[in-house]
Amino acid sequence: MANQAHENHHEPHVLPLPVYYGIFGALLGLTILTYAVSFVGLPESLALGVAMLVASTKAALVAGVFMHLIWDEKLNILVLAVSVLAMLLFFGVTLMDEMSRGLILPEEGTLFKQNEDAALKEAANPPPAEPGAAQAGGKGAKLKAAAGSGEGSAAAPAAAAAPAAGSGEGSAAAPAAGSGSGSR
Amino acid sequence: MSSATNAHDDAHGQAHHKFHQHHFLTMAQQASSAKFGMWLFLGQEVLFFSGLFMAYFVFRALYPETWLHSAEYLSKTMGGINTVVLLYSSLTMALAVRSAQLSDKKGLIINLIQTIVCAFIFMVVKYFEYSAKFDHGFLPGALYHGHEFIPGRPELFFTVYFTMTGLHGIHVVAGIGVLFWILKRAIRGDFDSTYYIPVENVGLYWHLVDLVWIFLFPLLYLVR
Amino acid sequence: MSATTIDHSPSHAAGEHGHHDNYLVAKKGISSWIWTVDHKRLGIMYLAAVILFFIVGGLAAIAVRTELMNPTKDIMDADAYNRMFTLHGAVMVFLVIIPSIPASLGNFVLPLMLGAKDVAFPKLNLASFWVYVLGAAFFIATLVTGGVDTGWTFYTPYSIKTSSSATIALLGAFILGFSSIFTGINFLVTIHKMRAPGLTWDRLPLFVWALYATALMQVLATPVLAITLGLLVLERTIHIGIFDPVYGGDPVLFQHFFWFYSHPAVYIMIVPGFGMISELITVHSRKGIFGYKPIAISSVAIAFIGFLVWGHHLFVSSQSALAGSIFSFLTFAVAVPTAIKVFSWIATLYKGSIQYTTPMVYALSFLFLFSIGGLTGLFLGSLSVDVHLTDTYFVIAHFHYVMMGGTIIAFIGGVHHWWHKFTGKNYNEKIGVIAAIIIFVGFNVTFFTQFIFGSQGMPRRYWSYLEQYHTGHMISTYGSYLLAVGLFLALFNLLASLRNKGVAPERWRGVSLEWETATPPIEHNFESIPVVTAGPYDFPEVRAARTGNGH
Incomplete structure (x- = not known):
């Protein structure tokens, strides 16, 4: 050979x-x-x-x-x-x-740092069909869920469904995910 | 392995080369296997060093001020001299391989000796650099006792400096060892245009040592 | 690859052919073994060493399980318990599972499967074995110097502070890493450069493909472990500070370094098992493999994905939430190539002439146990579920189902499969099957229980526990005794066969190249270089079926 x-x-x-x-x-x-x-x-x-x-x-x-x-x-x-x-x-x-360790503030629990949040909203709003925004929105929702579960193992069963929902949103509808991360 | 005398593979009707190992069909297969093996070894060397480069980048990102100020205490001139010395040794090593390819025994020996001399010069310069750091207390981790003010974590900078250049230095010393081995065989007349793979592989190793230094020099000495 | 496809090279003069002795008796004396460069002898030496250390690690496991029989002290105090489970973990990972299939079975069989006379670098192979022995000696030395209590993962900062002889163990693991790298380089070169004429990539036995993917990971990942352990040794001796927060270092960085190796290492351990099962299932059901290419490529795909998921070991180690989410997502990708393999094996069994031989019983055990191990991995890969399950017995049970139920079962099956090729003897088939069944039952009793009380919250590495877990621990301990009985029975059955006289007839009728040479093989493997004209699973039955269908 x-x-x-x-x-x-x-x-x-x-x-x-x-x-x-x-x-x-x-x-x-x-x-x-x-x-x-x-x-x-x-x-x-x-x-x-x-x-x-x-x-x-x-x-x-x-x-x-x-x-x-x-x-x-x-x-x-x-x-x-x-x-x-x-x-x-x-x-x-x-x-x-x-x-990225400081990205999520422990005292605010499920929320992004404020400037991160603002940046996300900006990215999600003007051109709705932009794929980058969809990804960012999906990530946002997932991060939120991860931080929620980090609060204690007692909360784990409740948080367990969240990442799945987050990734689903990320692929389907970016604006929904973006607004979700703001409203919590 | 060296039982090349046993009459196992004359299947191809070739004359047996002195250094043909019996489990390879041809010298070409043997050389190509040895070289591929050497490249795999170099690949693992890249990842071996990558751990230290990783530490460098992480702590540089965490303590940028420390990096800027600590690097002031390294000698750009000595680092620069060592860079030129290693680059030149890479040239002579490449020429040594070329001499072997052309069955030029004299050229091979001269180039190998030049390479070895460069390696020693590199280590001598390194020695002076290290002793200067020792004198100032610029030592890794817990041993650090420098008096000059450097913000942040200078002990980590010098940990990274000593582990990276130290591991590289160990490779230079090992390189000197294998270069002497190749020199001995070259003087014995083992190599010619039909068989020079050991020279080539040692050359590859030596160039890798050079490659690592090419990155170490700007990262450690030329932060600003 | 049947016998008819082997051309005897015409240029060989008849006189050269003389009688060649088999590799076991070709050279005599102890030093002919110690300095041997014959891959077959080295394979046998590795096999002996692996079995020896499996017994050492297994006895440590029995000691751990016995201590856990009751929540109070049974046979050792908490400190000794820490050392015991560390010994069990470190020996099993570094000395048993990693070298088990590649270095022992692979070493023996790989050149035979390729139609080569030896691996590409026989001396490197010998060096690899003795480096392994040296590393093992360091591990054994820790027993004398008081043991290590860090767990096999050596997590910082505890591993920096512990007063036990962790430095010696670290040096041992550092040395063992090089043994592994040498084997990996050797195999990659051998597979690329030493294949017999006609043995194209799509005719390689799947075991070879698995070894290829394994070797790739060994070469790329192991050096990172080496540098990590080297730094940790410096950390313990002169406190260089990279992993020590006291000097501004980052202990979590250690976990990144460690798992960049050790997660691929999980696949270094299991992928050869996959290859082994592909061989067992085809040969013992007399059927060509279903999905040759997907299985072959999925081995390499697992090797690739294996490098992307190490962070799922750091979910609760204060890794950033962003990194955690990405790693969790990527972890699910591992399920794809793995499932491709499992489904292909099941499809291979479909309508095959399944023979319940000992190796086949192990292969079927593997399918069952590995599926459980793999599927529970999905639980642990989900970020939020893992927060609950991490550091419980659920994790212990999960990786034992993969490592022991997967790799070790495949390894034992492989030893039975090729025992005749190694030794020329046939073991007692009935006892072999009984041992396999005892192992299967004992294993499930031991570890399935652990899924249950693990999910109820029983933390791992604890010496004592709440009364509510008592029943579970007791069942698990009794199961481990049953498992040990089965393993010893299998070992004695194999060893007993060595007392038989002469060379027994071959039973499996495989058609890949290792079956074409003499049994036991002659010193240089083949009388003449084989020429390959068909695939590795082209059994006579398969060909008959093909012509019968009118193709």
Whole structure:
């Protein structure tokens, strides 16, 4: 199988020397760039974005040429892609939790923070057919239910039906879900 | 594994290569398997490091001020020098693989030695950096006793700094080990255009060490 | 893949063919086992180790159940009880279930199923085994140094503060992780690169597909566990603060790290069981699998979804409500590929010639027990219901139905299925079936009871309990004794067969490649490289039925 497919190229794939030196030059240039940008004093998030963009470019050059990935079997590219995706998933979801912990105020129980609530209403009202608004409304209703059940395990049976209702609303009628989250 | 003498797979009518392992049908299959295995290993390395990057992002998001101020106490110059050293070692490693592909034994040995020298330079610079941090009490967690005022949780910044660069340093040291092993085999004349997969795999590992540093440098040293 | 499809390569001179000894006797002496790179011998060594630790973990379980017989002290105090259930959990997860099917049965059978002479990296395979032994030694060392009382999950901040020998256990689990990664890398490369000519992806036995999905998760998830445990060791030794609120760290972050591995690890444990059942059901009902592609792809789909749902372990750990809702929703997605498998197995049984052999009885037990385990998972995946049920015996019963009723039952079934291939001996079929039935009954008595008093509020990991749960606990404990009797009976039945002389006739008549080689297999698996021309479940009966229908 695999061996048959490769029997024909026993000859190693050799790149000309200037390619190596060119890539090294580019890497040096990008290093100087990212070093210089750090003295400019960009706002923090922008600085992080630029630094990551430059670093990713450098990483792509090293992986593509020095690690020979461009001319390699597709399978090896897939391995790198899958592991990087798994890593991004790990980052994204964990940060999503860490950053959204204050979203629901314990003293207000089932309500969003007020500005969140206002934003939701705005999103739900003007263009009714917008899919993003429908999702936000559905989430709102579900969050409400989750916070309700968090109040104590005694309330669990009553709250049990709520998430199902919330997700149903999310898919069916966005305005209803939006108004629901305000009226509770 | 090395029982290549046993007459098991002459099915393809090829001459036996000295390093052909008996359970592979062809050298091409052997090389392709070894390389795929190496890539899988690198894939798990990415996720191994990801835990520390995760800690970095979480605590940077929680304590942005700490990150801005703590990074002031890292030397951008030393970090920059080490970046250039590692990039150059990546170049020589790639050239070492190229020399092996061309059966150029002398070039292979010279490039490997350059790579090893760069690795040592990297560790020496690291040593000076670390001792400066030790002197100022910039240590991880409970050991932190820095006198300069840094808002928030500087002990967490230095935990992240030491665990990330420390784990990376361990990989550099391991890299020096495998580079010496490859150098020994190269001097013995094991590698030529028909068999150079160990050089290639060690090269892949070394480039990964470089890749991690490419991200560590801006994240830790160039916060502002 | 029947015998007629195997071409003996013509380029082999007749003289080369001589007699090859089987792998058990090809090399002699203890060191020929210790340093072996033969995947079959390593599989057997893993099998022995797994069974040994299963007995250790099982005895710990019996001790725990005995203590719970009465709400007061029976055989140990509360502190010893904490250490005992931790020992049970850690040994069962890290030393038994994770290596059970892939590292023992998989190691033995995978290259045979692929028509390969060995796994891609035999030395790595050997390293993996000894790394496993080293990690196990650390676990055993904790017994001497006083035990661990954190539970197998090592949750912070308690695991930072506890004075017991948690550091040693953490190092042990760290080391075991690498054993698992090595096996995963080895299997992935072997499956991709070492298949025999003609063995295309859609002709792979489903067991191979399951091992493939498992190996994928092992390689992607286990390193995160390794770094997590490494950080926790540093946390305990020099207090680096990442998981410790005293230094501004976040203990819930530990749970994210831990479950990013450990939820996929749940699928690392169960997916090989799925693969095993696909083999048992087809071979023992003499019928081609229903829905080959959906079953194969659903294994990979479970591996993928398995990475998206870890937060359902954090519903009450002060995870954000947004994250909780999203994780709850995604958790239900796991039910889809799982149900595809269960329905396909049932459809395979439909109109099959079901033979109530020992492996088949285990497979049918699996279908019953795993369905209960899977469906109760939906209760726990619902955010609001979980608030009530979390940390009760309902959870205990749920994951025992999946892990023990699923994986371990499939594992025991697999050992019976391939016992003849491993050893060349036939065990007593009647005793085998009786043992399987005792296990099934004992299991349900033990754990179904726990669903009931769990849903009534009996919390897990408690040494004592209210009088109202007394009857339930008593029934559960008696059930566990019955379960133990069944398991020992099955083990003795297998071991007793080793005393038989000579090689017994083969009974199952499977047609995937592992059945084509000699029994026990010769050292290099095949006399010549097989060429595959048909699917893995193309039994003579299946082909006859196809031609009979006029196709």
